[in-house]
Amino acid sequence: MMKTLIIVSHPEIDNSQTQQFLYQGAKLENAIWHHVEKINNLDVINEQKLLIEADRIIFQFPLYWYSAPSGLKSWEDTVLTRNFIYGDKTYPLEGKEFGLVITTGLPLKDFQKGAAENFTLDELMTPYRAIADKARMKIMPIFPVPQFWYKTELMQMDLLVDYQRYLTQEMPDSLNNKQTWFEKKLQELDLNSNIEDKKFLELILSNFTSRIEELDQLNDTLEMVKEDDEN
Amino acid sequence: MMKTLIIVSHPEIDNSQTQQFLYQGAKLENAIWHHVEKINNLDVINEQKLLIEADRIIFQFPLYWYSAPSGLKSWEDTVLTRNFIYGDKTYPLEGKEFGLVITTGLPLKDFQKGAAENFTLDELMTPYRAIADKARMKIMPIFPVPQFWYKTELMQMDLLVDYQRYLTQEMPDSLNNKQTWFEKKLQELDLNSNIEDKKFLELILSNFTSRIEELDQLNDTLEMVKEDDEN
Numbered sequence: 001m002m003k004t005l006i007i008v009s010h011p012e013i014d015n016s017q018t019q020q021f022l023y024q025g026a027k028l029e030n031a032i033w034h035h036v037e038k039i040n041n042l043d044v045i046n047e048q049k050l051l052i053e054a055d056r057i058i059f060q061f062p063l064y065w066y067s068a069p070s071g072l073k074s075w076e077d078t079v080l081t082r083n084f085i086y087g088d089k090t091y092p093l094e095g096k097e098f099g100l101v102i103t104t105g106l107p108l109k110d111f112q113k114g115a116a117e118n119f120t121l122d123e124l125m126t127p128y129r130a131i132a133d134k135a136r137m138k139i140m141p142i143f144p145v146p147q148f149w150y151k152t153e154l155m156q157m158d159l160l161v162d163y164q165r166y167l168t169q170e171m172p173d174s175l176n177n178k179q180t181w182f183e184k185k186l187q188e189l190d191l192n193s194n195i196e197d198k199k200f201l202e203l204i205l206s207n208f209t210s211r212i213e214e215l216d217q218l219n220d221t222l223e224m225v226k227e228d229d230e231n
Numbered sequence: 232m233m234k235t236l237i238i239v240s241h242p243e244i245d246n247s248q249t250q251q252f253l254y255q256g257a258k259l260e261n262a263i264w265h266h267v268e269k270i271n272n273l274d275v276i277n278e279q280k281l282l283i284e285a286d287r288i289i290f291q292f293p294l295y296w297y298s299a300p301s302g303l304k305s306w307e308d309t310v311l312t313r314n315f316i317y318g319d320k321t322y323p324l325e326g327k328e329f330g331l332v333i334t335t336g337l338p339l340k341d342f343q344k345g346a347a348e349n350f351t352l353d354e355l356m357t358p359y360r361a362i363a364d365k366a367r368m369k370i371m372p373i374f375p376v377p378q379f380w381y382k383t384e385l386m387q388m389d390l391l392v393d394y395q396r397y398l399t400q401e402m403p404d405s406l407n408n409k410q411t412w413f414e415k416k417l418q419e420l421d422l423n424s425n426i427e428d429k430k431f432l433e434l435i436l437s438n439f440t441s442r443i444e445e446l447d448q449l450n451d452t453l454e455m456v457k458e459d460d461e462n
Contacts, residue, residue: 074301
């Protein structure tokens with residue numbers, strides 16, 4: 001089973017509603033929640049072992065001055081030694097997937113040229129892409145979590161499922177991979193979950209499959225139009 | 232007189248030949264060398280006061296994972312409070328100049344698309360540009376210091392003068408502003424410097440003025456060609 005390591009950085013995580021919410025979502029069999037500010041006596045070898053054992057590595061943090069909080073930078077500067085990442089030409093993280101979960105109090109539309117922040121999240125995250133490149137990791141699209149506290153309960157539940165998919169679904173985020181993930185998730189719930197969770201996921205799954213059916217119908221229509229054109 | 236504040240970050244500055252060299256260059260009447268890793272009991276109000284009193288603010292650091300060492304990020308996260316930078320709509324740093332002095336063990340040509348690092352320094356420094364934008368500061372071009380230890384003594388002296396100009400010369404870096412800076416520098420030396428320094432700067436100045444004369448001659452020639460064309 002694919003393993004995901006979530007490197008979380010937040011200096012006041014207990015006061016962060018967003019991080020507490022994501023923490024609930026990350027309670028998955030194959031995901032490790034690793035909060036850097038809570039590490040006592042950082043052991044570089046142990047941290048590197050965690051990275052090596054993961055198939056997907058996520059950096060998760062709130063945007064502090066367009067970057068991660070200093071806690072994550074300190075962890076990077078200590079754990080990601082040159083020799084570990086690329087120094088001896090062995091590239092132990094090669095081929096692993098690298099993702100970024102970024103929480104922000106601002107709306108996403110602010111992150112573009114000419115808007116309030118004037119830079120895209122992609123541009124601001126260039127240093128992390130450069131690290132992933134250097135380690136020969138595969139870069140996933142950023143998972144932004146803007147303005148969590150404005151979300152309705154339903155939007156929050158939607159976010160939770162999307163977050164879980166970001167952590168454990170096979171990439172790319174295609175319809176097929178999505179469907180496989182949902183089906184597997186439902187099977188797991190049949191075995192060991194409470195009735196509330198199950199109902200919720202069944203709802204999502206039925207929504208999702210109905211959308212797939214719509215797409216199928218659209219495809220059929222498209223085929224018919226094509227055939228008409230050819231005749 | 233214009234005041235420059237140099238916020239320096241390096242966790243092992245005493246072992247850094249490059250930083251020790253730049254430190255000698257920064258011994259100027261109107262420049263303050265402020266090493267963040269050496270601050271005891273960080274006083275936010277005092278740090279903000281230093282920023283307010285400066286006309287030009289420089290962040291100076293070695294590239295650690297395509298960014299500043301965690302010491303500078305920690306300083307940013309603590310000192311640059313939202314309220315100080317833009318929260319109350321007063322923008323106390325508005326109009327000040329903001330520069331970056333970046334030392335790296337790699338050659339500059341590595342920092343471009345397709346080369347070893349695949350990103351330009353400008354791209355990697357996006358978060359700092361975003362901070363300067365937010366504070367309404369004027370952004371200076373980056374001052375890169377690549378591969379200091381490969382430089383000959385003459386190249387090092389050249390670097391030192393360029394660094395001093397980056398710290399204190401009026402921007403933009405035009406021929407006129409350059410000349411004014413050199414002339415002022417020489418006057419100061421006449422008053423209070425040792426003979427070695429003076430000889431060195433006279434050499435630079437004479438080189439520089441001879442290049443200006445060459446340019447003047449070229450301009451004259453160009454004018455003559457134009458006149459010929461018109462006749």
